[in-house]
Amino acid sequence: MAGAARRGGSAVYRSRDPIRNLRLRVRIQRVAPAGPLLPWVPPLAGPERPGRADRAADAGAGPLRVTAAPRAGAQRPPEDEAEEVEVGWQEKLFSQFEVDLYLNESACQTPLDWQYHEEIRKLEKAGGRKNCRIFTYTDHDRFTNLEELCQKVTDLDHEVPSYLVERMANVRRRRQDRRPVEASSLKSKIITWEPSEEFKKNNHVINTPVQTMYIMGDLGPYGKLGHREYENVLCTIKVDGNGVITVKPDFNGTKGAYRIELDGEKREVWEYTIENASAQVQPEEEEREQRVFRELYGRHRDYLSGLVGSDFEMPLPGTLRLLVNGEIVSAQGYEYDNLYVHFFLELPNQWSSSPFQQLSGVTQTCATKAVGWDNVAYFCYPFSVDMFYTQEDEDSLPQWPVLYFEVLSLDFWQRYRVEGYGSLVLPTCPGVHTLTIPTWRPVGLGPVAEMRRFFIGGSPELEDLTYIRIPSTFKGKRLSRFGFRTETTGSVTFRLCCLQQSRAFLENSALRQRMQSVLDRLGGFSQQSSVYNVLEAFQRARRRMQEARESLPQDLINTSASAVPQSLEP
Amino acid sequence: MAELHLIGQIESGCGFSERRLFCKWGLHAGAGWTLLAGAGAGQTHLDEPQAGEAAQWGHPLDLHLGTRGLQGWPRLLLEVWHVDTWGRRGLAGYGVCAVPSAPGCHRVTVVTWRPRGTRRQRLLGPGGPELRDPLGTATAATERFRLRTESAGTVRLRLGVVARHMARYGVAL
Amino acid sequence: MTSTANSPLSTARTGSPRRYQHCPHPVTLSPPLSLSPAPGSPSPAHPGSPQGLEEGISQITSKSSVSPTTLVWNFPIDITFKSTNPFGWPQIVLSVYGPDFFGHDVVRGYGAVHVPFVPGRHKRTIAMFVPESTSRLQQLTSWFTGRRPEFTDPRVVARGEGREVTRVRSQGFVTVTFNVMTKDLHKLGYDVGQGPQGLHQA
Numbered sequence: 022m023a024g025a026a027r028r029g030g031s032a033v034y035r036s037r038d039p040i041r042n043l044r045l046r047v048r049i050q051r052v053a054p055a056g057p058l059l060p061w062v063p064p065l066a067g068p069e070r071p072g073r074a075d076r077a078a079d080a081g082a083g084p085l086r087v088t089a090a091p092r093a094g095a096q097r098p099p100e101d102e103a104e105e106v107e108v109g110w111q112e113k114l115f116s117q118f119e120v121d122l123y124l125n126e127s128a129c130q131t132p133l134d135w136q137y138h139e140e141i142r143k144l145e146k147a148g149g150r151k152n153c154r155i156f157t158y159t160d161h162d163r164f165t166n167l168e169e170l171c172q173k174v175t176d177l178d179h180e181v182p183s184y185l186v187e188r189m190a191n192v193r194r195r196r197q198d199r200r201p202v203e204a205s206s207l208k209s210k211i212i213t214w215e216p217s218e219e220f221k222k223n224n225h226v227i228n229t230p231v232q233t234m235y236i237m238g239d240l241g242p243y244g245k246l247g248h249r250e251y252e253n254v255l256c257t258i259k260v261d262g263n264g265v266i267t268v269k270p271d272f273n274g275t276k277g278a279y280r281i282e283l284d285g286e287k288r289e290v291w292e293y294t295i296e297n298a299s300a301q302v303q304p305e306e307e308e309r310e311q312r313v314f315r316e317l318y319g320r321h322r323d324y325l326s327g328l329v330g331s332d333f334e335m336p337l338p339g340t341l342r343l344l345v346n347g348e349i350v351s352a353q354g355y356e357y358d359n360l361y362v363h364f365f366l367e368l369p370n371q372w373s374s375s376p377f378q379q380l381s382g383v384t385q386t387c388a389t390k391a392v393g394w395d396n397v398a399y400f401c402y403p404f405s406v407d408m409f410y411t412q413e414d415e416d417s418l419p420q421w422p423v424l425y426f427e428v429l430s431l432d433f434w435q436r437y438r439v440e441g442y443g444s445l446v447l448p449t450c451p452g453v454h455t456l457t458i459p460t461w462r463p464v465g466l467g468p469v470a471e472m473r474r475f476f477i478g479g480s481p482e483l484e485d486l487t488y489i490r491i492p493s494t495f496k497g498k499r500l501s502r503f504g505f506r507t508e509t510t511g512s513v514t515f516r517l518c519c520l521q522q523s524r525a526f527l528e529n530s531a532l533r534q535r536m537q538s539v540l541d542r543l544g545g546f547s548q549q550s551s552v553y554n555v556l557e558a559f560q561r562a563r564r565r566m567q568e569a570r571e572s573l574p575q576d577l578i579n580t581s582a583s584a585v586p587q588s589l590e591p
Numbered sequence: 592m593a594e595l596h597l598i599g600q601i602e603s604g605c606g607f608s609e610r611r612l613f614c615k616w617g618l619h620a621g622a623g624w625t626l627l628a629g630a631g632a633g634q635t636h637l638d639e640p641q642a643g644e645a646a647q648w649g650h651p652l653d654l655h656l657g658t659r660g661l662q663g664w665p666r667l668l669l670e671v672w673h674v675d676t677w678g679r680r681g682l683a684g685y686g687v688c689a690v691p692s693a694p695g696c697h698r699v700t701v702v703t704w705r706p707r708g709t710r711r712q713r714l715l716g717p718g719g720p721e722l723r724d725p726l727g728t729a730t731a732a733t734e735r736f737r738l739r740t741e742s743a744g745t746v747r748l749r750l751g752v753v754a755r756h757m758a759r760y761g762v763a764l
Numbered sequence: 765m766t767s768t769a770n771s772p773l774s775t776a777r778t779g780s781p782r783r784y785q786h787c788p789h790p791v792t793l794s795p796p797l798s799l800s801p802a803p804g805s806p807s808p809a810h811p812g813s814p815q816g817l818e819e820g821i822s823q824i825t826s827k828s829s830v831s832p833t834t835l836v837w838n839f840p841i842d843i844t845f846k847s848t849n850p851f852g853w854p855q856i857v858l859s860v861y862g863p864d865f866f867g868h869d870v871v872r873g874y875g876a877v878h879v880p881f882v883p884g885r886h887k888r889t890i891a892m893f894v895p896e897s898t899s900r901l902q903q904l905t906s907w908f909t910g911r912r913p914e915f916t917d918p919r920v921v922a923r924g925e926g927r928e929v930t931r932v933r934s935q936g937f938v939t940v941t942f943n944v945m946t947k948d949l950h951k952l953g954y955d956v957g958q959g960p961q962g963l964h965q966a
Contacts, residue, residue, distance in 0.1 A: 033817055184869075185824055211920050211930060212895045214902075215911045221869055224914065225861045227819050263818065318848055325657060329592045329625045333760040334660030346664045346689040351702050351742075361736070382732065387704055388741035392606070399702035399742040403666060403687050403732055451763045452693040518692035520661055526761040596850045598878055603891065613928070628851045634928035638893060647891030647934035649875055651924055655851040678898075695957025696882050751881060753850050754955045764955065 031257075031269030040232075040260050042299055043110040047155055047255060049238050049293040050103040052280075106155040107298055108236060110260075115141060116156035116239050117247030133161055154246065155255070158235040188226050231261045240283055240291050253281055256295050272297050338524045341410040343422075345447060346518040349384055349402040350455075353395040354511025355440045357430035360398045361386045362513060364426035366406055367487065372422060374408045386431050395511075422447050425486045428460060428513060436478025439463075441510040444489040451521045457514045461507040593760060594627075595665070596753040597654040597690055601635060605645030606744030607683045607703075609673035612646040613637040614746065616670075618654060618690075619730055621663010629654035637674055645747075652750070661762065665690045666730055669746055671703055682721045684743030685729045691752050692764050699748045704740040816843035845879075850954065854879050855922040858938055860892060868910025873936050876922040879944065881956050886942045893932040 036043075108114065115123075115137070122128050123137040124145070144150050158164040173180045213220060236258070241251035259267040270279060278292040336342040352360050365381035368374060382404055389396035410419055424447065428440040441460025448454045463481040464470065474480040487493045491500060597618075604612050617632035635648040656665060667690065671683040684703030691697045708719030722728050728735065757764055822839040845854050856879060860872040873892025880886040895913040897903055906912045920926060949956055 035816075183824055185821070189821070210916050211926055212913050213916045214897060214913045215906070215909075216914050217911075220914075224918075225859075225869060225871075227821050229819060265817065325594075325627055326592045328627060329657035330659045331592055332659060333593060334623070334662070335760060342661075344661050344664070346666075346692065348687070348689060359739075379733070383736040385704070385735040385738035385740050388707055388739075390742040397742060399704045399745075401686050401702050401704055401729075402735060403689060403730060405664065407662070453691045453697060516689075518664070518689055520664075520692050521763040522661060522761050523763075524761050526758070526763055596853075598850065598853045598881065600878065630924055633924045636893075636927045636930040636932050638932050638934050639896070641933055641935040642891075642937065647893060649877070649891050649893070649921070650927065651855060651876065651878065651922060653851060653853060653878075653924075655849075693957060694955045696880060696886075751878065752957070753881060755953045757955065759953070 030271060031267050032271035034266040034268065035264050036266060037264050038302075040110050040264075040266070043258075043260075043266070044107055044298040044300070045236070045256070045258070046105065046107045046296045046298040047236055047293060048103070048105040049155060049255070049291060050278075052290040052292050104152070104154050106152050108155075108157060110258075111159045111232070111234055112157060113137075113140070113159050114152045114156040115144070115150055116237065116252070118239070118249055118252075119156070120145075120150065121247055154239045156237050156239065158237060160232045160234065164235060185226070188222055229261045229263065231259050233260075234258045236295075238281075238291070238293065240281065240289070242287070242289075251283070253283075255279075255281075255293055268295075270295070335524065336409060336522055339411060340523065341412075341525075342522040343406075343408045343410065343447070344520040344522070345406045345408075346520075347404050347406070347424075348516045349400045349404070349426075350514040350516050351397050351399050351401075352387075352428055352511060352513045353392075353397040355389070355396065355398075355428065355430065356510065357432060357438060357440065358389050358396070359386050359432055360389065360428055360430050360440060362400065362402070362426055362428050364424055365486070367423045367425060368408060369420035369422065371413060371419060372408055372410050374406070378407055379404075380406065421449055423490060424515075425489055426458075426513065427483075427486065428511070432478075434478075438474055438478050439480050439482050441513075442483060442486070442489050443513060445515060448517060448519050451519045454517045454519065455514065456517065457512050459512045460510050462510050464506050464508045466506070592657050592659065593757045593762070594755040595656045595658065595690070596755075597629075597652055597656070597665075597750060598753065599652045599696075599748060599750040601648050601650040601652065601669070602747045602749055603645040603647045603649075604671050604683075604744055604746045605643075607646075607671060607673060608743075609675065609681075609683065610644070610646060611637060611639045611675070612671055612673050612683060614648060614650070614669055614671050616650075616652075617668045617726075618665055619668060619726060620656065620658075620665035621660075623659040623662055624665060625657045627655040627657050664692065667701075667748075668726060668730055669701060669703065670725060671744070671746060682719065685722065685725060686746055687729050688748065691750055694752050694754045694764055696749065696751045699750055701746045701748060703743040703746060705743045707739045707741045817841075818843055848952070850881065853881060856940065857919055857922050858890065858892070858940075859918045860936075860938065864907075864910055864912075866908075866910055870910055870912045871914045873934075873938070874915060874918050874921045875938060877940065880942050881944070881946065881949075882958070883944050883946050883956075886944065888940050888942065890938050890940065891934050892936045892938055893934040896931045896933045898931060 106114065119137065120141050123134060123141050126138065129135050129138050141150075216224070234257075235254055236256040238253050238255045239246050239248075239251055240253055241248050245251075257267075257269045259269075273279070273294040273296060278294045281291045281293070283289045283291070349362055349364070352362060362384045363381075364383075368380070374380065382402070384400045384402040387398040387400055389398045391397075408422060412419065424445045425442075426444070427442050429437050430440050431437045439462050441462050443458040443460040445456060445458050448456075463483065465481050470481060483489070485492055485494070601614055601616060604614060614635045615632075616634070618626070620626075629652075631654065633650070635650040638646040638648060640646050667688045669686040669688065671686070672680050673683045674680055682705055684705045686701040686703035688699055688701045691699065706720045706722060712719045728738065754764055820839060820841065822837045825835045825837055827833070827835055841856070855876045857874070857876045859874050861869055862872045864870045871894055873894055875890035875892040877888045877890045880888070895915060897906065897913055915921065946956070
């Protein structure tokens with residue numbers, strides 16, 4: 022009928038609580054056998070059933086109570102048609118077949134059989150088992166769900182399960198096989214040099230140990246319970262060591278009941294629902310757990326800050342600290358071999374650095390190798406520069422430091438030649454920047470200079486490297502390089518990680534400021550310094566007041582103290 | 592205290608004279624930095640590539656650093672070694688990489704170089720001279736000008752950087 | 765903070781394309797022990813407690829005439845992790861198996877990659893490698909008998925320790941696509957940068 026849910030989809034849940042707290046409620050009810058002349062019975066109602074209004078209106082009844090389901094014209098007693106059972110994890114409920122089998126002592130062979138025999142005898146003495154049709158197979162029972170094995174996924178007529186399916190079914194996913202993974206055993210046996218077939222069977226598929234439980238229903242006709250052919254799997258629950266619970270099919274929830282149609286002449290139809298009946302965690306307990314976690318986390322945080330220290334080095338107020346972790350990566354496209362780079366950093370006005378800070382450097386001499394069309398020299402030369410900028414005048418824009426460099430080659434005969442000059446303005450935005458700077462070298466007029474460079478070495482050089490950009494001696498308005506002849510040579514690649522730190526950044530949230538320029542953020546400097554000055558003045562005044570207070574005669578202070586009411590003292 | 596997490600992989604190395612390579616790596620930082628969790632040094636497995644030219648390592652890096660200042664930003668020192676068919680080890684290259692300062696995922700290509708030996712050494716192989724103090728010479732870089740080196744291959748890294756509480760101290764990354 | 769990864773595990777490129785060979789490649793995925801705190805270090809409160817399935821095995825796939833060098837699984841992964849500390853960020857460990865020339869089921873490659881922490885869509889190509897023995901004779905016998913060296917626990921590829929003694933041979937790549945969402949990273953003070961699409965993280 023319309024509205025019943027399809028079986029088949031499994032659901033995965035996770036829980037860190039002990040699995041023994043899991044409880045399920047299963048209700049099963051026979052619905053009318055599928056025949057044309059028998060009266061219609063309203064189907065089993067789940068907890069909430071939206072969309073059933075039309076049917077309910079026809080029947081003139083609301084949702085049914087499960088156990089009482091009278092049917093007009095029924096010849097069977099109503100107790101057999103419906104059953105509700107609450108099952109715990111790995112709780113063994115016996116079927117009629119098992120009761121008949123294990124009561125007979127000759128059928129018991131294994132200790133498990135004997136144990137069942139005892140339990141069944143006890144049950145019989147106590148008045149019979151409580152469940153009738155619903156029973157369970159636990160992890161210890163030797164039950165395999167053949168349906169799972171032969172499940173077809175395509176519409177092929179002769180679909181044969183692949184070797185992977187057989188392997189997954191056969192792998193013994195039992196707890197005893199699990200090898201504990203420790204660091205010491207790992208070191209000695211990381212590799213299995215000659216894996217056996219058993220090892221391969223286990224390792225090539227998922228082999229996490231899993232405990233399974235099947236909730237079964239004996240759907241035979243009344244009075245004929247205990248026949249194995251009427252046993253149907255209602256629900257399969259698998260729990261593995263990581264707390265993953267797989268329930269197939271899923272709990273009904275808002276879906277309709279699941280249906281089983283039996284083959285046979287009667288073609289009976291059964292409907293059942295599965296619900297989670299585990300005790301829910303109390304809000305107080307949950308809160309207590311959260312509190313414990315928070316405390317643990319807080320203690321861990323304190324431990325870490327104890328290891329490192331809770332302060333952080335801050336620049337002076339009103340300054341910007343620029344820290345550049347740079348690297349001269351490589352130089353490519355040059356004429357000669359055995360290159361090295363000599364560089365220095367020029368700090369404009371308002372910039373300063375510590376006296377121990379090295380602002381220049383020389384790389385090693387590196388022989389090139391051919392990569393693609395170019396000859397490349399890999400320097401991999403790291404350098405770190407720490408600079409401070411103090412804004413004195415708010416109206417002027419800061420000038421950023423410049424890195425000047427020259428590439429030279431040194432050959433076997435100890436001749437050195439200038440290969441190129443270049444400059445690089447340090448990036449204003451913090452972050453990682455990879456820059457490739459092309460270089461040029463001056464050439465003299467006529468062929469003589471080039472021949473000298475080729476034979477003897479030496480070439481026209483710049484006396485003042487700042488000429489690469491704006492010469493430091495230049496004061497005018499118009500820079501002219503007319504008459505200066507150069508030739509393009511190769512390029513040098515730099516990788517710069519720029520960090521900026523300033524107290525002015527503390528006022529604004531970091532994310533928004535990514536988009537703003539450094540200048541805007543620095544605008545708070547004067548405000549910052551004035552606030553700082555006010556705070557300083559306040560601290561000084563407070564200290565003076567405290568000193569003055571201490572120097573007052575004692576009896577004056579005591580008098581003021583005794584004016585406070587002393588009603589609290591006995 | 593500010594924290595920095597370095598989560599990534601030493602992926603592969605290529606362009607070296609030999610194909611059978613392994614990489615030794617180490618993290619070095621200033622005095623204000625403390626390694627809170629994770630191994631600060633290690634060695635990858637030895638790989639002989641069959642698919643392509645690059646030796647694939649896929650060595651995971653997971654480090655948790657705490658710091659009291661920005662000085663001495665951490666650097667990774669890489670040493671690539673090769674092993675020939677007779678099992679002899681030789682140096683293939685040194686490389687240094689500053690941990691990227693911007694948070695996020697970065698693909699870094701570290702170039703390597705190795706000290707240039709005499710012609711005889713280069714002919715006979717494997718490897719050549721090695722540095723007496725790789726840490727001082729490769730990372731500190733003040734004595735680099737004494738070296739004569741030649742370009743070796745490149746190492747590809749995938750470095751993910753997560754920063755914590757840096758904004759609290761006015762640091763823009 | 766929580767981080768969710770959904771991904772169709774897509775393709776593999778093998779080193780030596782062999783047309784029409786039946787190459788079944790089931791893949792097992794399992795996060796490594798880095799989910800739990802490292803031994804010996806004080807652990808914060810709940811380290812990663814995942815939701816969703818953390819293990820899976822794919823179907824068997826073969827090369828075809830339309831793609832002679834690529835094998836496609838399109839295996840979906842849907843998992844959520846929760847933690848208080850990015851240390852031990854989850855990794856995905858892949859093992860690929862298949863039959864060799866004689867029909868023995870052998871391992872084709874192991875590989876691991878970190879789940880990206882930047883929100884957005886990411887594609888990662890993982891190199892796959894197998895352990896190899898040092899002696900040529902042993903290599904030859906293992907090729908004939910089909911008993912090639914395997915890692916006892918594939919999760920060792922997600923760890924850095926203990927790998928310096930292993931010799932491997934890399935053969936092939938597997939591509940994984942990740943869609944990552946994160947929550948509360950910024951609230952705890954972590955800055956992970958912008959994603960490739962510039963997603964503003966929560």
